[in-house]
Amino acid sequence: MVEERRLAVLRAIVEDYVATEEPVGSKALVERHGLGVSPATVRNDMAVLEEEGLIHQPHTSAGRIPTDKGYRLFVDRLTTVRPMSAAEKRAIATFLEGAIDVDDVVRRSVRMLAQLTHQVAVVQYPTLSASTVRHVEVVALAPRRLLVVLILSSGRVEQRLVELQHDLADDQVATLRAQVNQAVVGERLVAASTALRSLRADGPDATGPGEVRDAVLDEVVTVLVEALADHSSDQRVVVGGAANLARAGEGFDTMLRPMLEALEEQVVLLKLLGEATTGGGVTVRIGAEGPVEELAGTSVVTAGYGAGPEALSSLGIVGPTRMDYAGSMAAVRAVARYMSRILDESGS
Amino acid sequence: MVEERRLAVLRAIVEDYVATEEPVGSKALVERHGLGVSPATVRNDMAVLEEEGLIHQPHTSAGRIPTDKGYRLFVDRLTTVRPMSAAEKRAIATFLEGAIDVDDVVRRSVRMLAQLTHQVAVVQYPTLSASTVRHVEVVALAPRRLLVVLILSSGRVEQRLVELQHDLADDQVATLRAQVNQAVVGERLVAASTALRSLRADGPDATGPGEVRDAVLDEVVTVLVEALADHSSDQRVVVGGAANLARAGEGFDTMLRPMLEALEEQVVLLKLLGEATTGGGVTVRIGAEGPVEELAGTSVVTAGYGAGPEALSSLGIVGPTRMDYAGSMAAVRAVARYMSRILDESGS
DNA sequence: CATTGGCACTCGCGTGCGAGGAGTGCCAGG
DNA sequence: CCTGGCACTCCTCGCACGCGAGTGCCAATG
Numbered sequence: 001m002v003e004e005r006r007l008a009v010l011r012a013i014v015e016d017y018v019a020t021e022e023p024v025g026s027k028a029l030v031e032r033h034g035l036g037v038s039p040a041t042v043r044n045d046m047a048v049l050e051e052e053g054l055i056h057q058p059h060t061s062a063g064r065i066p067t068d069k070g071y072r073l074f075v076d077r078l079t080t081v082r083p084m085s086a087a088e089k090r091a092i093a094t095f096l097e098g099a100i101d102v103d104d105v106v107r108r109s110v111r112m113l114a115q116l117t118h119q120v121a122v123v124q125y126p127t128l129s130a131s132t133v134r135h136v137e138v139v140a141l142a143p144r145r146l147l148v149v150l151i152l153s154s155g156r157v158e159q160r161l162v163e164l165q166h167d168l169a170d171d172q173v174a175t176l177r178a179q180v181n182q183a184v185v186g187e188r189l190v191a192a193s194t195a196l197r198s199l200r201a202d203g204p205d206a207t208g209p210g211e212v213r214d215a216v217l218d219e220v221v222t223v224l225v226e227a228l229a230d231h232s233s234d235q236r237v238v239v240g241g242a243a244n245l246a247r248a249g250e251g252f253d254t255m256l257r258p259m260l261e262a263l264e265e266q267v268v269l270l271k272l273l274g275e276a277t278t279g280g281g282v283t284v285r286i287g288a289e290g291p292v293e294e295l296a297g298t299s300v301v302t303a304g305y306g307a308g309p310e311a312l313s314s315l316g317i318v319g320p321t322r323m324d325y326a327g328s329m330a331a332v333r334a335v336a337r338y339m340s341r342i343l344d345e346s347g348s
Numbered sequence: 349m350v351e352e353r354r355l356a357v358l359r360a361i362v363e364d365y366v367a368t369e370e371p372v373g374s375k376a377l378v379e380r381h382g383l384g385v386s387p388a389t390v391r392n393d394m395a396v397l398e399e400e401g402l403i404h405q406p407h408t409s410a411g412r413i414p415t416d417k418g419y420r421l422f423v424d425r426l427t428t429v430r431p432m433s434a435a436e437k438r439a440i441a442t443f444l445e446g447a448i449d450v451d452d453v454v455r456r457s458v459r460m461l462a463q464l465t466h467q468v469a470v471v472q473y474p475t476l477s478a479s480t481v482r483h484v485e486v487v488a489l490a491p492r493r494l495l496v497v498l499i500l501s502s503g504r505v506e507q508r509l510v511e512l513q514h515d516l517a518d519d520q521v522a523t524l525r526a527q528v529n530q531a532v533v534g535e536r537l538v539a540a541s542t543a544l545r546s547l548r549a550d551g552p553d554a555t556g557p558g559e560v561r562d563a564v565l566d567e568v569v570t571v572l573v574e575a576l577a578d579h580s581s582d583q584r585v586v587v588g589g590a591a592n593l594a595r596a597g598e599g600f601d602t603m604l605r606p607m608l609e610a611l612e613e614q615v616v617l618l619k620l621l622g623e624a625t626t627g628g629g630v631t632v633r634i635g636a637e638g639p640v641e642e643l644a645g646t647s648v649v650t651a652g653y654g655a656g657p658e659a660l661s662s663l664g665i666v667g668p669t670r671m672d673y674a675g676s677m678a679a680v681r682a683v684a685r686y687m688s689r690i691l692d693e694s695g696s
Numbered sequence: 697c698a699t700t701g702g703c704a705c706t707c708g709c710g711t712g713c714g715a716g717g718a719g720t721g722c723c724a725g726g
Numbered sequence: 727c728c729t730g731g732c733a734c735t736c737c738t739c740g741c742a743c744g745c746g747a748g749t750g751c752c753a754a755t756g
Contacts, residue, residue, distance in 0.1 A: 100509045101507045101509045135487055137483060137485050137497070137499060139482055139483055147449070147499065147503050149485070149497065149505055151485060151487050151497060153489075157505060157507050159451075160448060160449065242590060242608050243605050243609040243612060245608070247605055257591050257594035257595055260594055261591040264588065264589070
């Protein structure tokens with residue numbers, strides 16, 4: 001039971017510190033929270049907590065602030081993700097459902113997350129790998145320049161520009177389109193490039209004039225295979241609410257620039273989101289646990305989302321370690337769920 | 349000739365202030381720049397410049413800093429847009445030409461601009477209005493949900509999600525696609541919706557079964573017309589290099605948050621870019637001349653770009669009034685030109 | 697009439713010092 | 727094991743003060 005109270009003290013410290021952004025002392029603690037003991041007792045508890053490395057004081061005779069370890073314990077054992085209010089749920093649902101396409105869904109999600117949590121929001125685009133090809137459109141922009149547009153089951157549209165070595169006539173484009181469509185429609189994106197490759201290896205087809213087929217179409221297909229195999233755009237990440245960084249306070253002023261820079265790097269953001277967690281779980285990475293050293297002093301709250309169980313992408317928020325974890329986790333989870341649902345509806 | 353020297357003094361003040369970010373005094377001025385007069389003379393000149401409202405001192409007995417009016421005069425009369433070095437030109441060209449589609453061109457341009465100028469870069473998407481429709485793809489995602497994909501001559505791909513009141517069968521989708529394509533391919537985007545409307549008003553077509561045509565197809569076309577008329581995505585703007593804001597120094601710390609917020613608002617950005625200037629000109633708006641009061645203390649350098657003379661979009665940079673105008677103008681102009689060229693090549 | 701050196705004056709900025717206060721650690725008593 | 731009391735630490739804030747950069751003005755000069 002004394003152990004119990006110590007945890008209550010830790011919780012109180014975290015909550016107060018998150019609220020006030022100032023080191024919290026023993027006196028203020030017993031006043032604001034109704035733990036029925038004297039400041040002296042709390043001080044003893046604090047001493048123990050400090051020995052355990054859960055809190056520390058910036059300088060002698062200042063209040064205590066939680067350490068990363070303290071936050072960790074708080075998140076793991078002392079907080080329950082309180083569900084969003086009905087009003088909030090409704091707001092999220094209607095806002096996200098107003099989206100006109102996948103791009104818009106992503107944009108709105110970022111905005112929503114940033115607003116709900118007052119932190120920087122990060123949303124990865126839905127993964128393509130699991131979606132199937134619904135239609136392929138091949139358009140000749142110039143004699144040697146093709147635009148290939150993939151329409152996927154999830155409603156997402158992918159485009160690739162393809163440069164050729166040889167000119168391509170209009171009728172060749174038409175046959176190409178027909179053949180490619182026949183080969184890949186219904187395939188998963190990951191399987192599409194192999195399906196295409198087999199197309200090239202096939203013997204001459206009745207529909208196409210044989211002599212050009214070897215020279216030009218082969219090249220086109222080769223390039224197409226490459227283009228499809230390139231899943232880099234799979235990795236797109238959108239950031240929002242960067243303005244919330246400026247509100248962070250404390251010594252963040254000096255780190256602001258490197259942070260903003262980090263947030264403009266796709267690679268960094270992907271590292272940040274990390275592996276998507278399966279299931280409805282929310283992942284919290286606190287301080288140095290995070291993979292990005294530029295973002296020291298920040299925590300990351302992420303969740304996986306996506307239509308279907310394997311097609312997983314991530315989204316989340318990043319903010320100072322001193323953040324409202326309960327609220328953030330709830331918001332992230334809620335938005336992830338709504339995104340999954342929306343993608344599911346419009347999807348395969 | 350005394351007038352001449354006064355302008356030289358102004359120029360020197362601007363240059364020094366831009367370089368050092370500190371109010372510049374008479375003594376430092378004569379030392380760093382080789383104007384062969386004494387500090388006292390410069391002081392007299394300064395007094396005159398101050399009377400004219402071109403410079404002012406933050407407090408008595410401090411150096412001078414240029415006023416907005418001073419910058420204005422500097423930009424108008426004292427600076428010539430020095431062309432970019434050959435190396436820089438090459439860098440821009442190769443970097444932008446590596447783009448794989450229109451999205452990528454825009455993203456790369458933003459990045460390029462931000463890097464070249466060390467300011468916040470803003471690029472508006474190429475205008476759609478002037479491009480013609482190359483192909484329309486209609487895909488049924490669900491019985492009552494259509495995805496319409498427009499492929500435009502410029503290589504840009506636009507998508508719209510359309511919700512219907514009635515179910516739509518597969519063959520209806522096919523006839524719809526055929527009819528829509530027939531109606532709008534080759535049309536300009538602005539004319540496309542009227543072309544579509546006429547389609548609906550037409551008598552029953554031989555290809556489609558008459559009875560459903562009235563009920564369902566009419567609805568589809570109506571919704572499509574609306575979707576096409578909605579040019580909101582025409583207005584998309586991409587921002588980059590926000591990290592450069594944090595470098596701005598001075599009293600910007602406090603304004604950082606509102607600024608970041610402003611930069612996340614599409615509307616604000618569009619106001620910022622304003623009317624695209626025709627021709628190769630570069631527009632400079634200094635301080636309060638700008639249309640956005642949240643961005644007080646900043647200047648905006650913009651230029652128009654686009655394939656063809658009428659299809660004009662804008663791009664530019666925004667930074668503190670204390671910026672390297674010559675360099676910024678050169679960079680903005682260069683990037684605008686290269687973008688125009690690239691869009692032209694891949695375009696109609 | 698423009699230019700120049702000289703000189704007194706103004707202020708912002710950095711530094712040092714002292715009072716105030718919040719918070720702690722420890723100890724002895726319940 | 728909890729509590730009240732007490733001495734101690736150390737941060738913060740306000741204030742005074744000196745320094746130095748920079749100015750404005752004036753009288754002298756070409």
